[in-house]
Amino acid sequence: MTAEGLEKASEPTEGSERADAGRSAKGTDAAEPSEAVAAWVANDDDESAEGPKGGVKDDGTKDAESDADEAATAATENPEDAEDGTEKAAGAEDERGVDQPTAVFRAPTVDRVDHPTLRITPPASKSGPESKPESVAVRAGTFVPLRGDDVRPAPAPAPAPKPRKPETPIPAAASAATPGIPAALPPLPAVELTNTPPPPQAPVRTAARRVKIWTSLVLLLLIIFAIAQMVRPLPEPALVLSADPTYTFDGGKIDMPWPAEGQGAVEVEGVGTIGTYGAQKPAPIASVAKVMTAYVILEDHPLTGKEQGEKITADQQAEDESSREDESKAPMTKGQQFTQKQMLQLLMIPSGNNAARLLARWDATTEEAFVEKMNAAAKDLGMTNTTYTDPSGLKSSTVSTPTDQLKLAEAVMRNDVFREIVNMPQADIPGVGAIYNNNEILLEPGVSGIKTGSSTPAGGNLLWAADTVIDGKSRRIIGVVMGADLDGTLYAKLQRAIQNSLKLIKAAQKGVDSTTVVKKGDVVGYVDDGLGGRTPVVSTKDLKAIGWSGLQVKLDIGEGDEQVPHSAPSGTVVGEVTVGTGTGKVSAPIALQKDLSEPGFGPRLTRVS
Template identity: 70%
Template structure:
């Protein structure tokens, strides 16, 4: 039986309609539902077409963005590439200089390179060749230009006393005499006066020991890693060097005009010293011979640091060399003369062998400008380029931008770089120009580039 209250309560509550939410319908299904038209049945074709309509605008947008990015990206930096042979070898086979069978030595053409060495190439006493460094330090600290004679320097008692030494090369100077710096350099290099070497050392540095420190510091600065100086004259056998080190010094000191003038003098007359002073280097009157310094002692043998010139294409070219340790002679004076004679044989052959050759011809295609996107525009030499060398020498060609950025575009004939041969003072260069117009990469290359 129904309880009256419950029945009354049930009758009093109105009936509620409970409606579940409809699941979302696909667009086509929803359209069919609204129009009472059933959606077409899905097929692979319809699915594909639907995807095409959705993705095509997105793909087109991405392509447009990609094209814009490709167009505004910075272009690769153009670069020069060498296509000519990177080296050139002088004709004539292998160079054969008449080197001695004893001692050691070296020869080089200034600014070009070594013509060869012989012997052990190890430190050995150099005797009075030491005075080359003495002169270098004096001229470095007290340079002379043009006709300058330099300051007057008074002869002290020590220099006067040492001038009377029997077993040394000296100059007969007297206490109280005054000589200019240039006159003392002449006495240093021509008669090889030991007492003048020590006087100049004291004048420059205050003491011989302090000057020796300057000599070794200068050697270090010049890259003379196997040289040790212990005195300014070379009398001490502990002053040692190598052929290659001495050529480094020769290159440096021969830059001074006054030094070249002095070492090229076969003799000299100095006021206050009787007679004419002869240079121990007795081949100075030979064609093209121009210095530098003799040196001899029992431990060192005969030594000659020399310079010579040869004319190539109307220009003087300096050849530097040294013969060390000539000992195949009985007397010390003959050992020195042996070194001088051996040097002159080398000089004559070197003068004959040093020549020039046309390595690059005017208008020769040397390489190309690579625009980084596949474009290559040839470049040519604007003039003939000759190199200095000797039989068998191999020289290297370098194609560079010459310190300026290679352009993206240019006209035929525009200079875009340089080709060079050699290094340092012997370097020769020629501008290179475009053989044809250099055109900036087009739309297609910009669009398709990668990386």
């Protein structure tokens, strides 16, 4: 290698001076390749903008710089060949050149952006005796000609470089910026580089925001609740009694001629009990028991109107019992046939014990089974103090009370065939002839039954019924006299019971009357719409009740044939008012006193059920 070549290779080029200046400005032995390239490109841009002073570098100068870069690169990669590479680079200045660039590359302008709060600081470069500075060729790259024939004469030496303007030192923090952000950008103010949380909100503002949120939720819930309340079905209207639920007839208690012996009771059917007397304890009832026998037969084999019923054939036992002298009986012969109605006449008019036993065997096969039916029927009627042991009542173990017998009489007198039979003083039965009733007061006005009974244990007894006409309608009075047993024969005891019954019948017929309980136009109740609304209702006519002085009757109102509507005009009939109970109950229509309207928005919204 010539001395001239060594001198040229050892001379620092303009690129190397720029690289050394960049490294010294950063305070490190070796910079990042991207930072060196950016500084080099920026320096070239400055020179291009200033223009040539004393002449532009020719091709030869550029070739020499390229050869020098190649030599430096080779020396870095292979230290042993560094000397030979230097000589080759020097010879290349004399022998060849390269094309000048056809365009000037400028670094792109990067907009100012915020720096991230977190900064990544690269590790400090190691420096030591063995470290070597990077050459410009390594950092900036090596130019390789595209074709071998692009060899031109070496240019004249380039003039000395113009002194560079002093550059503003780059802070160390900027040199450690995130890759992709230019290092030359100035740092942002400290307030933008921190992630300090905002100051806490004031309590008043927090409370106001919570009030807004909860107010919205509450309003939404109220709207939903209101809609749900409005679409719910309305409760059914109901009639409620507002008048006094009871009415007491004027005057003192009715004066009844109660007998001095035995026990008994009198009542007006469907109205109430006029009164009772005696012990009201179970006692033998003799043939009065045949009323339950007839009741069971008619329950198992109903008859009405002109019906005669099934055929019943008399057996040998019925014929044998028809000749007994110690009990009442009906004439019968074996094989003789009777209709069901005829058998009931033989049972109730002459009070035939053999007829009672024959009916029991016909209905239940045995007398014992029929007695079980009698006791079951008594239980169903609420006759809690009654016990039946035979179908005829001949046994003294068949016992009952006056009030229990009135329950039975009220039930059995609903059958028209039975009422017809017990009101007959006498009857004519084919094959038997005329039969007579022991109840002699059947011929008295209004008396209509029911059954006599007498025996040594029972004394004289009569279960009776009588009618009275009140306000053009017939009303039934029923009563019983039991245990007429002070003195005399059995026939006398029975006659005393019958006469005592007649006295009671006449007193009851006289004392029972009617009175106006509800007048037309009286407010007796209201329609309750279920949500607090009330519409008064009035009686559409006078309502009279059956009773006697001192009697207390019950009032009630209820719906008629149709259900009470949710809305209706004034005067619409919505039900009836009633006085009394059972068959003696009387009623009158009730109507709206004013228009009935459906519940409004307020009651619907505030309903809880």
